[in-house]
Every structure is written in structure tokens, then in C-alpha cells.
Amino acid sequence: MTRPFSLVGPGRAGRSLAGALESLGWSEHARFGRDDDPAGAARDVELCVIATPDAAIEEVAQRIDPGPAVVVHLSGATPVSVLSRFERHGGLHPLVALPEPARGASSLRSCWFGVGGDPQCAELAETLSGRWFSVADEHRPAYHAAATVAANHVTAILGQVERIAELIGAPAGPFLDLAQSSLDATRELGADAALTGPARRGDDATLDAHRQALRTSLPLDAVAYDALVELIISHLAGPA
Numbered sequence: 530m531t532r533p534f535s536l537v538g539p540g541r542a543g544r545s546l547a548g549a550l551e552s553l554g555w556s557e558h559a560r561f562g563r564d565d566d567p568a569g570a571a572r573d574v575e576l577c578v579i580a581t582p583d584a585a586i587e588e589v590a591q592r593i594d595p596g597p598a599v600v601v602h603l604s605g606a607t608p609v610s611v612l613s614r615f616e617r618h619g620g621l622h623p624l625v626a627l628p629e630p631a632r633g634a635s636s637l638r639s640c641w642f643g644v645g646g647d648p649q650c651a652e653l654a655e656t657l658s659g660r661w662f663s664v665a666d667e668h669r670p671a672y673h674a675a676a677t678v679a680a681n682h683v684t685a686i687l688g689q690v691e692r693i694a695e696l697i698g699a700p701a702g703p704f705l706d707l708a709q710s711s712l713d714a715t716r717e718l719g720a721d722a723a724l725t726g727p728a729r730r731g732d733d734a735t736l737d738a739h740r741q742a743l744r745t746s747l748p749l750d751a752v753a754y755d756a757l758v759e760l761i762i763s764h765l766a767g768p769a
Contacts, residue, residue: 533558534576535598537567537589542603542623543580545633549657552634571596571615576649578603578621579612587611599649605673608666609646619646620664621653622673626680643672686757689750696746728761 532555536543539560547557558574561567570593571577577598581589586602590612593600600615605622612618625640627633642661644650654661664672687708691701714723727735736758743751 531556532576533574534578535559535561535570535574537561537570537577537579537593538563538581538585540580540582541630541633542627543578544630545627545637546578546580546603546623548630548634549637552638553656567592568594569596571598571600574598576601576653583607590614599647601646601650601653605643605664605676606669608669610666612646617647617649619650620644620669621650622664622676623659624676624679643676645669686753689747689753692747692750693743724761726761728758729765 534547534550534555535558536547539547539562547560551557555576559570561570567589572594573596575598577593577596577600579586579589579593579600579602581602583604583606586604586607590600590602591614593615595615598615599617599619600612601619601621602609602612603621603623607620609618609620620643622643623637623640624643625633625636627636637657637659639658640660642650642654642657642659643664644654644661645664645666651661651663687705690704690708694701694704711723717723727733727739739754740751743754
């Protein structure tokens with residue numbers, strides 16, 4: 530017997546989850562786009578997924594008539610409490626990039642999830658062969674900040690690596706392999722123990738040479754470099 534669900538907000542995240550659920554035998558009963566009336570989204574289904582942009586979640590939820598479904602949103606930053614008008618509600622935030630639905634549906638099989646609210650959110654994570662941990666509403670902004678740094682900021686830094694490599698006519702691949710080795714060491718040892726490099730050892734002459742090279746050709750990257758060096762040095766110094 531298939532398990533029916535509805536989707537409100539068929540963007541990349543929503544369609545990724547829909548594809549992952551359908552691969553496991555769930556059935557998409559109804560889909561509601563931006564111009565549709567979602568009032569009936571929680572009727573005749575087991576699960577109603579709100580996958581709209583964060584700013585629209587609460588407003589959209591107010592337009593859905595309470596029904597038997599568990600109503601969940603996919604936001605990392607939005608409190609689960611915005612869905613409190615529904616008897617069963619929760620948050621299911623995948624800690625994985627979802628750039629397009631086909632790749633996203635595959636990525637959702639076995640990733641980590643930050644969950645909150647109804648126990649079915651954890652059950653859904655396990656159904657997707659994923660792992661999960663609970664995130665309280667008061668911690669969701671900080672939780673999402675960590676997710677943003679891990680995904681967006683790391684990618685932005687790797688973009689910086691690509692630009693510097695291009696500047697010297699070198700391939701980016703070897704530097705990406707170096708980044709992967711650093712990620713592997715961090716997973717195994719923790720960030721403090723895995724950190725190496727001139728800022729760690731207090732090599733000011735090398736840091737100054739780096740700054741000069743970047744300021745000449747990549748001034749915006751030089752600003753980012755300075756900020757990260759300052760972060761490393763401040764962290765190593767410990768609390769004032």
C-alpha cells in the first residue's frame with residue numbers, strides 16, 4: 530500500500546524530497562505551486578511537506594486547513610513552532626546540497642537531517658536511510674549558520690582557490706585534493722588538531738607574502754584571506 534503525501538512549494542528541495550519518497554513507495558497525491566490554493570494540502574494524505582522559501586512558510590501554513598496529515602517544513606532556520614496550528618507538525622532539514630531534483634533525490638538517500646517536532650520526522654530520515662539529530666527551536670538559527678558555513682562558505686573558499694590557481698596557470702584539482710585531505714583530517718581529529726599552515730605556526734613573513742600576492746591581482750580575495758587569518762589567530766589566542 531502506498532503512502533500518500535502532498536507537496537506545497539515544488540522548488541528544488543521539494544521536488545528532490547518528492548523524488549526520494551516516491552523511490553521508496555510513497556505516492557505524491559497533490560502538488561501546490563505559488564498560484565494554487567493550498568487549503569486542502571493536509572487532507573487525504575499522511576504527510577504534507579511545505580517546501581516554500583523560508584519567508585513564506587508561516588503565511589502558507591496559515592492557509593492550509595488542519596487535517597490528519599503530519600505537516601513538516603524543510604527549513605533549517607525556521608522554528609517548528611510556526612506550524613503549531615497543526616496537531617502533528619515538525620521540521621525535516623536535510624544537511625546536503627540540493628542543486629537540482631534528480632541529483633537531490635539521490636543525495637537525500639543516506640544524508641544527515643536536523644529534525645524537530647513530531648517523531649515522524651525522525652522516522653522519515655530513517656526511511657531515507659539517513660541519520661538524524663534533534664534541533665530545538667531556540668537553536669535553529671545557530672544550527673543553520675553552521676550548515677551555511679559548511680556548505681556555502683566552504684564552496685566560496687574553494688572558488689577562491691580556483692581563482693588563485695588560474696592566476697598562476699595551475700590546475701585546481703590538486704588543491705581540491707588538498708582540501709579533501711584537510712576535511713578528512715578534520716573529521717578524524719577535529720578542527721583544532723587538524724589545522725596546519727603559517728597562521729598556526731606564527732609565520733608572519735609568509736602571511737605577508739601571501740597578502741601582497743593577492744592584493745596585487747585579486748584584491749577582494751585578499752580581504753577574505755585577511756579575515757580568515759584573523760579568525761585563526763584569534764581562535765588560537767583563546768578568550769581575551
